[in-house]
Amino acid sequence: MNVIRARKFTAEGAWGALDIAQVNGTTVRLHWTDQPYRWHINDGAEVFAVLDGTVDMRYRVLGPEQVVT
Numbered sequence: 001m002n003v004i005r006a007r008k009f010t011a012e013g014a015w016g017a018l019d020i021a022q023v024n025g026t027t028v029r030l031h032w033t034d035q036p037y038r039w040h041i042n043d044g045a046e047v048f049a050v051l052d053g054t055v056d057m058r059y060r061v062l063g064p065e066q067v068v069t
Contacts, residue, residue, distance in 0.1 A: 004030060006051030 004020065011017065014035035021028040028047075039058075048057065057068045 009051075 002020070004018070009018070009030065009032055011032040014033045015031055015037065016033075017029040017031045019027050020030050054069060059066055059068075
């Protein structure tokens with residue numbers, strides 16, 4: 001078993017990732033960042049969990065931009 005402590009996890013650069021599991025053929029990754037992320041389009045389901053800190057998640061679904069903190 002690999003224990004990862006959120007407050008101690010970092011990567012070599014912003015949005016660096018560590019693959020932590022495979023679930024039904026889908027890779028689960030733990031990302032670390034201290035920088036904003038650029039807009040992108042997801043072509044499938046996505047799970048986003050904040051383990052430490054605060055994130056303003058901005059998104060659009062066929063309309064104006066929305067924000068969830």
